[in-house]
Amino acid sequence: MLPGEEIGARVVVSNLTLAPTFLGLLDESVVGSERTRLVKRFNYDDPQLLSVMYALKGDPEFASAAHDPAIQRSWVGYFGGETLGEMRNAFGELTAGIVPDEVMGGWFIPTRADPSQAPPGCHTAYVWTSVPPCPRRWRASSLDGWDAWPGLAEPLAEAVTERMEQYAPGFRDLVVERHVMTPLNQEMNNPSAVRGNMIGGSAIPEHLSNSIHPYGATHLASGYLAAVEVAEDLGCRDVTWWRAKPLDWFLENLGCIPLNLGVDARWNGNASSPETT
Ligand SMILES: Cc1cc2nc3c(=O)[nH]c(=O)nc-3n(C[C@H](O)[C@H](O)[C@H](O)COP(=O)(O)OP(=O)(O)OC[C@H]3O[C@@H](n4cnc5c(N)ncnc54)[C@H](O)[C@@H]3O)c2cc1C
Numbered sequence: 001m002l003p004g005e006e007i008g009a010r011v012v013v014s015n016l017t018l019a020p021t022f023l024g025l026l027d028e029s030v031v032g033s034e035r036t037r038l039v040k041r042f043n044y045d046d047p048q049l050l051s052v053m054y055a056l057k058g059d060p061e062f063a064s065a066a067h068d069p070a071i072q073r074s075w076v077g078y079f080g081g082e083t084l085g086e087m088r089n090a091f092g093e094l095t096a097g098i099v100p101d102e103v104m105g106g107w108f109i110p111t112r113a114d115p116s117q118a119p120p121g122c123h124t125a126y127v128w129t130s131v132p133p134c135p136r137r138w139r140a141s142s143l144d145g146w147d148a149w150p151g152l153a154e155p156l157a158e159a160v161t162e163r164m165e166q167y168a169p170g171f172r173d174l175v176v177e178r179h180v181m182t183p184l185n186q187e188m189n190n191p192s193a194v195r196g197n198m199i200g201g202s203a204i205p206e207h208l209s210n211s212i213h214p215y216g217a218t219h220l221a222s223g224y225l226a227a228v229e230v231a232e233d234l235g236c237r238d239v240t241w242w243r244a245k246p247l248d249w250f251l252e253n254l255g256c257i258p259l260n261l262g263v264d265a266r267w268n269g270n271a272s273s274p275e276t277t
Contacts, residue, residue: 013230015223016192017200018042018211024191042211044195046202047094047130048183049105050153052160054125055118055177059264060109060168072267073260075112079167080104090130097136097145099156103163105129115262122176123262127160133183133195146195149184156180 001007014021022031022039031039062071071077081087081104090100111123118124134145135152143152157180164171181189183196194201199216201207209215212222231237260268 011230011234013226017044017194017197019044019194019201020192043202043204043207044197045133046197046199046204047091048133048186048196048198049128050131050156050160050183051126051128051181052157053179053181054127054175056123056125056174057176058121058174059112059123059262060125060164060171060174062168064167065267069267073112073263075110076106076108078104078106079163094130094132097132097134099131099135099138099143099152101139103129103159105160107164111262112260113262123174125164127164129156129160131156131183133197146184149182153180153182153185156182 014025016025019039019042022035028036059072062077065072080102081090086102087104090102090104093100105128107128108126109123110126111118135143135148136145137143138152138156157178161172161175161178186193186196186198199210200212201210201216203210203215213225214220214222216222228237231239231242
């Protein structure tokens with residue numbers, strides 16, 4: 001598209017969340033003052049994820065593999081929050097703007113499934129924890145809300161790394177490089193993710209829904225549902241080229257999908273365990 005060029009279309013579909021679409025892409029004269037007022041009050045302040053991405057020179061070995069080696073064949077897991085009470089307490093703190101003292105969250109080691117993401121023998125990992133977008137306190141220190149992120153990113157990445165070290169001793173020594181993404185980085189990277197909100201806005205009773213139908217999650221096929229709605233409205237849903245049935249393909253090919261391609265031979269087999277290999 002050239003600067004100043006104008007493109008006309010019967011329908012424009014926005015992939016942005018509520019506020020950037022109705023306050024950024026459209027003018028109040030189009031949206032109306034009452035709707036604009038409501039959109040301005042839309043809330044994006046639900047707890048979000050802080051994520052730490054690692055390049056590793058080996059596969060982390062979880063201490064719990066001594067009890068159940070299956071964890072070494074898993075590419076996803078969760079940690080912390082040993083009781084429901086601890087989890088409830090942590091989420092209460094998050095809603096109040098407090099970063100819980102104990103880091104709880106989850107990890108992915110995608111290279112256990114797809115080793116092509118790293119050089120031979122090396123791995124990638126992604127570890128996340130929930131944080132308030134505007135943190136007011138962490139471990140007895142007062143914080144400046146949204147403005148705290150540049151100073152808080154590395155200390156929190158360090159706390160996440162320390163937590164992984166507790167569950168997988170030796171993890172820290174495997175780290176070649178790490179990169180942290182805070183809610184601030186998320187918003188800078190994608191202005192549609194206001195306050196770093198990854199699901200299109202807070203899922204709170206006042207909203208009935210966040211701004212994505214049925215909810216902002218990749219597995220709920222929001223883009224597909226939107227495309228179907230638009231195509232039905234425009235009378236072009238029943239076309240020859242729109243026949244893809246990905247679930248059918250998946251079910252037909254399920255048995256051929258290779259598993260555990262990046263899992264070390266030591267763990268890759270029913271009988272393998274640290275004691276037997
Ligand atoms: C850390 C993290 C973890 C997540 N984990 C999960 C999970 O486990 N399961 C799950 O289902 N979902 C998860 N999500 C949520 C999921 O990623 C989102 O729901 C999904 O990516 C939304 O897709 P989208 O295409 O609707 O919007 P987006 O991916 O937000 O795409 C919007 C695009 O518009 C661009 N853009 C923004 N402003 C403008 C503008 N003014 N003009 C032009 N372009 C613009 C942006 O750069 C972006 O490319 C996670 C998200 C994050 C951040």
